[in-house]
Amino acid sequence: MTRTTAVSSDIDSRDVPAPVRRKDVAVLVPAAGMGLRLGGGTPKALRELAGEPLLVHACRRLALAPSVAMIVIAAPPGDVDAVRALVPGAVVVPGGATRQQSVAAALAVVPESIEVVLVHDAARALTPPELVEAVAAAVRSGAAAVVPALPVVDTIKRVDAGEHVLETVDRAPLRVIQTPQGFPRDTLVRAHAEAVDEHTDDAGMVERLGHKVHCVPGSDLALKITRPLDLLIAESLLAAHPLPES
Numbered sequence: 001m002t003r004t005t006a007v008s009s010d011i012d013s014r015d016v017p018a019p020v021r022r023k024d025v026a027v028l029v030p031a032a033g034m035g036l037r038l039g040g041g042t043p044k045a046l047r048e049l050a051g052e053p054l055l056v057h058a059c060r061r062l063a064l065a066p067s068v069a070m071i072v073i074a075a076p077p078g079d080v081d082a083v084r085a086l087v088p089g090a091v092v093v094p095g096g097a098t099r100q101q102s103v104a105a106a107l108a109v110v111p112e113s114i115e116v117v118l119v120h121d122a123a124r125a126l127t128p129p130e131l132v133e134a135v136a137a138a139v140r141s142g143a144a145a146v147v148p149a150l151p152v153v154d155t156i157k158r159v160d161a162g163e164h165v166l167e168t169v170d171r172a173p174l175r176v177i178q179t180p181q182g183f184p185r186d187t188l189v190r191a192h193a194e195a196v197d198e199h200t201d202d203a204g205m206v207e208r209l210g211h212k213v214h215c216v217p218g219s220d221l222a223l224k225i226t227r228p229l230d231l232l233i234a235e236s237l238l239a240a241h242p243l244p245e246s
């Protein structure tokens with residue numbers, strides 16, 4: 001028996017605009033960190049996961065996001081040519097001494113015609129293209145800054161210098177923040193130009209300008225590979241969530 005599904009609608013399909021596929025996003029990929037907490041002596045973005053550098057995993061997923069027009073990588077200064085060979089479609093610049101300086105170096109080469117800029121850690125190598133699209137869409141909808149956020153799952157306590165607990169913090173309003181973080185280009189340029197101190201993320205700089213930062217749901221796949229345990233977790237995640245065959 002053939003099963004049919006009746007779809008009734010009084011909207012003429014000719015009235016429905018086709019989904020807009022805009023390639024209007026530049027993604028800056030800070031990848032110049034040493035990865036001291038991971039160890040191993042190789043810059044972290046070049047450390048391998050299942051036989052390929054973390055940076056390659058990260059850029060492959062970025063390139064699968066329909067909005068992405070260009071990828072700019074801030075590479076370890078001694079590995080610029082190696083990174084160009086690994087990710088041939090990307091623009092590669094030497095990174096700086098801090099994450100913030102690496103992002104600024106990449107931002108400096110984004111053409112003015114690009115209106116939406118995302119910043120994405122190479123260390124979040126398994127971030128799915130869907131999260132990139134969700135962040136880009138929220139920027140297009142008018143947000144000054146967009147961050148993926150996850151709830152905190154552990155009890156949080158504040159301690160003093162001697163590791164004595166001062167208080168147990170209410171975790172309900174706390175969030176763990178990931179990348180990609182998204183911005184209108186002009187806002188990110190201004191945030192970097194006016195930053196007076198070091199920030200751990202770009203949204204923090206935009207927040208300092210007085211703008212509201214908008215959260216979208218984060219992803220477990222966007223974990224930051226920071227310590228050796230994270231590499232083991234990433235191996236399992238990669239096996240469980242391979243990219244579809246092209």
Ligand SMILES: Nc1ccn([C@@H]2O[C@H](COP(=O)(O)OP(=O)(O)OP(=O)(O)O)[C@@H](O)[C@H]2O)c(=O)n1
Pocket residue numbers: 029030031032033034035036037038044045074095096097098099100102103121122123124224225226
């Ligand atoms: N001078 C720096 C420092 C960090 N990063 C990048 O910023 C991202 C997030 O940083 P983190 O995961 O903390 O990397 P590292 O700084 O390499 O780690 P660690 O602090 O353990 O050395 C990474 O993709 C890293 O390569 C960068 O581009 N330039």
Ligand SMILES: C[C@](O)(CO)[C@H](O)COP(=O)(O)O
Pocket residue numbers: 099121177178179200201202224
């Ligand atoms: C930008 C970031 O990934 C957001 O969670 C994070 O702040 C980077 O921090 P790190 O101290 O450089 O690991």
